[in-house]
Amino acid sequence: MTSINDPKPESFQLSQLMNDTRYRSYTFQFIALIVLFFLVGYLYLNLVENLRTAGLDISYEFLGEPAGYDINQRLVEYNSQSSHWRASVVGVLNTLLVAFVGCILATIFGVTAGVLRLSNNWIVAKLMAVYVEIFRNVPVLIWILIINAIFLIALPQPKAFKSRGGNPPEAEMLWDSFAFTGRGIYAPKPVFETGSWVVVAVFILSIIGVFAYRRYAKFALYNHGRDLPRGWPSIAILFVPAILAYFVMGSPIGLEYPQLKGFNFKGGIWARGSFVALTFALAIYTGAFIAENVRAGILAISKGQTEAAAALGIRPGRIMSLVILPQALRVIIPPMISNFLNLTKNSSLAIAVGYMDITGTLGGITLNQTGRAIEAILLLMAFYLAISLGISAIMNVYNNSIKLKER
């Protein structure tokens, strides 16, 4: 008679915490947690002690106090009596403006350079390679300073546009409407008078009309086999009604040209030199990176795809738009978005050219005036972090939506 005894339940030994893989990860995590706790506690105690000796405290009340400094470029109402909070809002808007314009310009530069670098024209391809390598390999801060210096030194001051004593002026405006001066770029501003809403409404309707027409053309092609022209009717639908409405309403939209008054230009749109320099430098620097992404994306599509499309009898232009680009975009867009993010973060270099973005207001003058370094920098980081994480979240949703659906 044999009987199998159940093995005695193991008693738990302390050494198992280290040697048994079932428990070891708990030990490590526990140690990590303790270390983290002590580290944070240590830093916190130091902070409290240091603040006490310096007679400071953590408070955000300074945000409500009047700022007392001027900001030269403001998109919302602001004067030196406004609060520090208001100054920060102005800074945030200035940051977002640079980031927005910069991203659009960078996309234009990058896509153009990336596509042209693959061109079969040898000299154009080499020229674009030179552009990409030069801009990628020199720090963006140096580019910002160089382009700012172009504005400061190379471009004429507004007073150079004045003719003095019968002499022709030293500098001339482009088409009498654009002035490139050391203080920035002056351009005509559209002025909307009564009745202009009709023109705007007609134009918006034409845009909708273009989409409707293209849908109809697709429908006609797929269901009835009629290949309607798409190019010129779209342009006609887009512009003809708007131009007709413009003249019917008696030219309600005018242009206000910048005029030289005294030593400066008045009227029109004035893009500040520091803004233009910063935006342009960031855009052309980031454009070089985007060009590489675009090139890599197009090269990632195997040649077989092009050949297969050609074998089906598709025209070269349509091969690009129907076969290559939809696949290449999947490769191009994620790194492109992270480049946009880099541009936004690099826009904090505005402080080097005196453009008042959030780093210049909250992290610059407000910080120096109030001495609230910890609070100001915490808010500054929170702002950038919010943008980054927000865009990353959108990115993840997008990446999941374009992922190759595989069974």
Add this chain to the structure above:
Amino acid sequence: MSDQSIAFVRHETLPPSPPPASETGIVKWMRENLFSSVTNSILTLAALYTVYSILSGSMPWILGGIWQAPSLQACREILAGDSAGCFAVLTERWHQLIFGFKYPQEAYWRPTLAFVLLIVAVAPVLFANLPRRMLILTGLYPFIGFWLIWGGTIMAPLMGLVGFIVAYIVFQRLERSSFAMGVLGGLVAAIIVWTLGGYVSDAMSGFLALEQIPSRDMGGFMLNIILGTVCVSLSLPIGILLALGRQSNMPIIKIICVVFIEFIRGVPLITLLFVANVVLAYFLPPGTTFDLILRVIIMITMFSSAYIAEVIRGGLAALPRGQYEAGDSLGLDYAQSMRLIILPQALKISIPGIVNVAVGLFKDTTLVSVISMFDLVGMIRGPILASTEWNGVYWELFGFASLLFFIICYGISQYSQWLERQLATDHR
């Protein structure tokens, strides 16, 4: 039969005629690559015009430049109205641009020697066909470099080195029982040696001592190179640890790593430099004085280690699952399978990405000029452009700075592409 009817028969072969001129040599190349269509021809002409206008504008300015003059005023007098570069600022302020304006003149040989040694020390890491024995110098370099640049007695870096050696020996002894024990033992041993070494080097402070140079005296391009090399080499091990932590299946460690990486990657480097400049001192024990360069090194290292961690995580994720399972099935524990199987492969695939991060970081070291440190850009914007002699020499100075950065960054990125071709062992 008449002899007129005899057909003409050629007895010798015709010599081959040359191909038409439009199908050979430079003409064919130009026809195919420059003028293949109307659009292409227009593009070519436009590109040629661009190149011509850039060159015709800049070449006389560069070639006619003045290299010897005491000030911009004198330079303009020599030029007498001509438009040309005044490169005299580079020769005149050369030492300031390279070493900063406070580093003692008679000690310039030290950073120069350190830079030459740096190249020798890095070479065996970059090129696998150099003799492996050169790696000994690479291991010793951090201590030699520190001694040369900062000065002081040689005992301090020597004790640092001894600490590492003792730690390694202890680690090897204890590793047989457990990896974690080995690391812990090594750490304790190193701390003991360093504490004792501190007394020793204090006691022998005159032994083989170079003149001590405080780090706030460093400046110029030297500062960029110091920050770049120190931060990249420090951030590599930290980045590896962070990447492993983010990939691990222990939730708490994973969360700590994710929060750290995403936080650092979400904020601009400038804000971290502000932290180093004004905030970090609040978090240190009262009475400690960290100099600014050390605080900046801490923040830049944190910054770049987060980016390197993401690159390495990409490498870890790209490895096929089978590699991890192979390690498990051989009975290796976590530390062994990581060190012997996973990391060698993962690091190999992430080398190009790491090099990219390193180049980006090296370019970003110029940002320290914003917190009023005098690196190359800080020197140009501060002491040189503000001086009465050279007020207004923008293009020459910024052109020089761009050129320096371009040469180094382009060189590194070319190296990384070469390495990528060398490492491409999959035959496609």
